[in-house]
Every structure is written in C-alpha cells, then in structure tokens.
Amino acid sequence: MSQPLLFSGNSNPELANEIAKRLKLPGGVGKAIVTKFKNEETRIEIGENVRGSEAFVVQSICKSPNGNGVNDALMELLLMIDALRRASAARITAVIPYYGYAKQDKKTKGREPISAKVVANLLKVTGAERIVTMDLHAAQIQGFFDQPVDNLMAMPVLCNYLKKEGLCDDKIVIVSPDAGGVHRAELFAKRLNSSLAIVFKRRPEPDVSEVTDIVGDVEGKVAVVVDDMISTGGTLAKAAEAIRARGATKVYTVATHGIFAGEAIEVLENSAIERVVITNTIPLENALLHPKFVQLPIAQTFADAILRITTNRSVSELFGDEITPAANGSVATPEPVVVQ
Ligand code: R5P
Numbered sequence: 001m002s003q004p005l006l007f008s009g010n011s012n013p014e015l016a017n018e019i020a021k022r023l024k025l026p027g028g029v030g031k032a033i034v035t036k037f038k039n040e041e042t043r044i045e046i047g048e049n050v051r052g053s054e055a056f057v058v059q060s061i062c063k064s065p066n067g068n069g070v071n072d073a074l075m076e077l078l079l080m081i082d083a084l085r086r087a088s089a090a091r092i093t094a095v096i097p098y099y100g101y102a103k104q105d106k107k108t109k110g111r112e113p114i115s116a117k118v119v120a121n122l123l124k125v126t127g128a129e130r131i132v133t134m135d136l137h138a139a140q141i142q143g144f145f146d147q148p149v150d151n152l153m154a155m156p157v158l159c160n161y162l163k164k165e166g167l168c169d170d171k172i173v174i175v176s177p178d179a180g181g182v183h184r185a186e187l188f189a190k191r192l193n194s195s196l197a198i199v200f201k202r203r204p205e206p207d208v209s210e211v212t213d214i215v216g217d218v219e220g221k222v223a224v225v226v227d228d229m230i231s232t233g234g235t236l237a238k239a240a241e242a243i244r245a246r247g248a249t250k251v252y253t254v255a256t257h258g259i260f261a262g263e264a265i266e267v268l269e270n271s272a273i274e275r276v277v278i279t280n281t282i283p284l285e286n287a288l289l290h291p292k293f294v295q296l297p298i299a300q301t302f303a304d305a306i307l308r309i310t311t312n313r314s315v316s317e318l319f320g321d322e323i324t325p326a327a328n329g330s331v332a333t334p335e336p337v338v339v340q
Helices: 013-022 070-086 115-126 139-144 155-164 179-192 234-245 264-269 299-310
Strands: 005-008 032-036 042-046 054-058 091-096 130-134 149-152 172-176 195-205 208-215 222-230 250-258 275-279 293-296
Touching: 005 013, 005 032, 013 054, 013 299, 032 070, 042 070, 054 070, 054 299, 070 091, 070 115, 091 299, 115 139, 130 299, 139 149, 149 299, 155 179, 155 250, 155 275, 155 293, 172 179, 179 195, 179 222, 195 234, 208 234, 222 234, 234 250, 234 264
Parallel strands: 005 054, 054 091, 091 130, 130 149, 172 195, 172 222, 222 250, 250 275, 275 293
Antiparallel strands: 032 042, 195 208
16 A cells, blocks of 8 residues: 555644654645535535545544634544545545544433444444544443454653653552542553552532542652543643642643633633643633643654554554654654643
C-alpha cells in the first residue's frame, strides 16, 4: 500500500495538521470539503483520489472551533468514512482523539440509551475498519466494537510534564478522583514512583458531584489528581477542596480531555487547584487565556501510532516503561509546549 492519507473534519483541524506534519505527509491533510448545505445538513466531498489507499480520518467527537456542535462532529466523521469507502479506499481508520458519548456506556436506570454503543454501531456500518482513540472513559468500550481498537494513553506525555516540574517520587501523592479512575491513577503512581490516594464521589444528579470520603494519606504532600476528562469541572474542584481540607499543601490536576462545559473554566479558576493540565485532544480557546491552564501537545503520540499501524508494528510498545523510538526516530513523549 502507498503512503497513508489523512483527512480531517472540523472538530480539531489543528491537531490533524500537526499529526500530518509529524508523519511528514507530503500533501499534509488531504483535500476535502467539510461544510453544511443551506438546510444545515452536513456536506462532504473528498477532493483527491483515494482508491486503494490507507485512509485515516482524524475527528474528535466534541464541539468544533467553528461553533459546530458535538453531533455535527459525529456526522462529519461518519459521512467522511462513507465517502472514503464509496471512493474505494482500501482501509479506513477512524482516529478519534476524544470519543464523545463515552460516559453513556451503560444504563444507569430504565429507559436510557447506551449511546457509546450507538456511536460504535454507526462507525461500523459506515465502514471504519479500525479505531484509534485515546483514554476511553471506560476501557470496556473497546468491546462495543468488533474491529480492532487502539486505545492510546496520554499518560507518558502527562508524566513527562509532571517530572519536568519536579512533581514525582515522595514529594507527591497521586489521587484518583473516583473509584472508576483507580487503575489509571495506579499507572501514574507507578511511573512517577509515588503513593496513591482515592477520593470517593457520588453523583446525586447528572453533572453534579459530591465527595464522600478519601482513602490514603495526602497530609503534607502535593496532590496530583489524575482524570480522563474534565467536563463541568465539578469533580476536580470538589476533590481539590476535600484534599486540601485533609492537609495537602497543593493540588495539581492532570486530565487527557479538556471539555470545559458550561462554567467549567470559572469553576476551576476559582477552585483550590494550583494548575489544570490537559492535552489538545479537544481544541481550546478561552482556557488558554487563564494562567492556571496548561495544554500539552499530543500529536506525536497519534503520529507514532499511525506510523506503527501502517507498518504493522506494535502500538502497545509505545506505552511500556521503555519507549521504543518509532521508524521515523520519534518517540511518544515529546517535549511539551506549554501554552499559557
Ligand atoms: C467520571 O467518571 C470521569 O472520569 C470524570 O471524572 C468526569 O467525567 C468529570 O466530569 P465533571 O468535570 O463534569 O465533574
């Protein structure tokens, strides 16, 4: 198969460009019209020959910088895959840095949908033969697919940043903000050689969280709370308050996906959190105006994974203790660019 082709919808074009640059794709991101008809329906037209090619579509399922909503991003992704399949691409991979609808991965009460499964079904019927994503809200979502899923981790990039800031070893305690995040927090604690604490939270209603207890010692330590995503900011703000009340000297937070829904920026800005570190799986504008927020670039991790997929090399190798350089000499742990 010839060189891969990479296409992008409107939800995170900057990340797609960055991935194409790191893959050294001669034409950069492939030509495509991704817009709307006057009646608001999504309009897609692939602008170059894709016959027999290995095609990647990069699209986070989130709000777009052009103002389009989450559902527009999903529809763009599905229609681009359909267009590529009908144009005879040999293999199509959906690269979904942030997999939206992931929190709706089970019925919590009667008469609710399992929306994360619906998204998986749609990707299947449109023709995505492989999924590349990052830090799925629940790893079990991989089971919603029959196709291969590469669930990448932002952990090496986030840990590198923390180490560079001197936030490692016995100076810090890694904290999971809920029971569901314990495995992720354990991986961070192991890599940073730190202890672990767990916050227990309950959700009395959607988008509202309350801390019920903390297990583990945070007193006199800098706490680093690790989460997969920040939506309303409530989980992290409440956790930080409770951790400080238990005697932690400072609270930092790191998360892969910065959704920042509603008043999240203000909630976090006014919280006990020292710094909010996220990656650019989701584009951010306003958050970066605030000195408390740091965004780390994640394109290299996706570029490395894509390169390994196209050359049939191991992807999981990227996340072992020893990072093996990819064929182009790059590694998945680039120097972070701190945008403040
Ligand atoms: C929950 O299980 C997730 O891992 C996050 O903690 C949660 O989605 C964050 O949501 P919010 O910022 O709205 O509290």
